[in-house]
Amino acid sequence: MPRKKQSKSKKIKRVRPSSVFSPEKIENLFRKGRSRGFITLNEILHSFPNLEKDIKGLEKLYQDLENKGIEVKERKGFLEMEEKDERIKKILPDLRIDSIRMYLKEIGQTAMVSAREEKELAKRIEKGDEEAKKKLIKANLRLVVSIAKRYVGRSWNLTLLDLVQEGNLGLFRAVEKFDWRKGYKFSTYATWWIRQAVTRAIADQARTIRIPVHMIETISKYEKAKRRLLQSLGRDPLPEEIAAEMGIEVEKVHHIIQIKQRAVSLETPVGDDDKNSVLAEFIEDEKTPSPLTMAARNLLKKRLEEISTELTPREKKILAMRFGLEDG
Structure with missing residues (x-):
């Protein structure tokens, strides 16, 4: 008798639940x-502060919002950039302000594009049009500055221009990944890529010993x-x-400190x-014996x-070898 072929059992692919987008918070957002x-960009940020760690999950969230007919609105003035920013003046030295003003003046000469123009540029980029890519990038450089400003002061060795440079890399990535068919604005989509690039730069470069991105956010809180x-x-x-204020355990606070x-x-x-004294000269070497010893x-x-x-x-040699009297 011919043997019956055993049917291969299909492997069921289990989808891991996202650690960033919890179902409860998503449902609350949908209800609102x-x-x-509509919902605002700030409401999404408040519900999911670490959403830039899961860009694919973010894209799905936007798709679900669109399917439910819920519009995502940016807060007024989100993309506006003033040359005379008081916060920058307080944080940065005068010498750096001039270079920042020059950069703001340069990027301010490029007009922002409308949603229709974004769509047309995205179509051209899909076909490999480099000029369209450059135009879309230049039109959103002010967005990078507006986001980078929020992270000034979180790193002692990263200036605003350093953060802007890192944010620009995130903008380039957003231009490559943007899908105009999804329906949302490019600036909204690019925001997450820019935030991701800036926060990762702070985590990677701000300290001698690297701290994970999620811990950077926890330290900020x-x-x-x-x-x-x-x-x-x-x-x-x-x-x-502090633990009671943050709603966490005291051991966690000690860990953060x-x-x-x-x-x-x-x-x-x-x-x-x-005299050019350095810190090493004032630290006691505990391994070196004291003069008294x-x-x-x-x-x-x-x-x-x-x-x-x-x-x-012979006795002298035995004792010397037994107790290390000659060479310790």
Whole structure:
């Protein structure tokens, strides 16, 4: 009898639930959108603060919103860029402000494109039109600056222009990935790619020891909670108070405090004198014996040598080899 062919069991591909987009928050967002016909960009950001880690999940969210007839609106003035930004003046030295003004003036000469023009440019980009790609990038450079400004001060060694440069890389990536058929605006889509590029740059370059992107956001929340409590209490808050404010365990707060500490170079200059003193000169070497210990050892060694003269050469050699009297 011919053997029956065993039917191969089909492997069922299990889709892992997204760690960024929880079903409960998505449903709350849909409920809010259905009640008034739209949701704002800030509401998405508030619901999913780390959404740039899951761009594909974000695209699906936008597709679901479009299918349900819910519009995503950007807040007014989101793309506006003023040359005289007071926040920049407070944070950056005067020498850097001039270069920032020059850059803002340069990118401000390019007009922003409409939704219809975005669609046409995206179609041309699909066909390999490099000029269309350049035009779409130039039209959204101000968007990069407006996003990069929010991250100024989170890294001691990354200036605004550094963050803008990293954000521009995210913009280039957004231009390559943008699908005009999905229906949403390019600026809305590019925002997440720009945020992702900037936050990753801070995580990768801001510290000697790299901190994961999600911990960068957690540290930022910790700093905000600490400032709020400092203003309300009039003193430095305790870890227990910060934990209650953030809604996390005290052990987690201690973990954040430990992680946020910066590595300090031993070559860091110390003092204002001209002697060029460095930090390493002021740190005690615990492995090196103290002068008192060294003096005691030398006296003991001398006393042992005096006693060993009374021993035979063989006994002296045995003791020296047994206790390491010659070479330690």
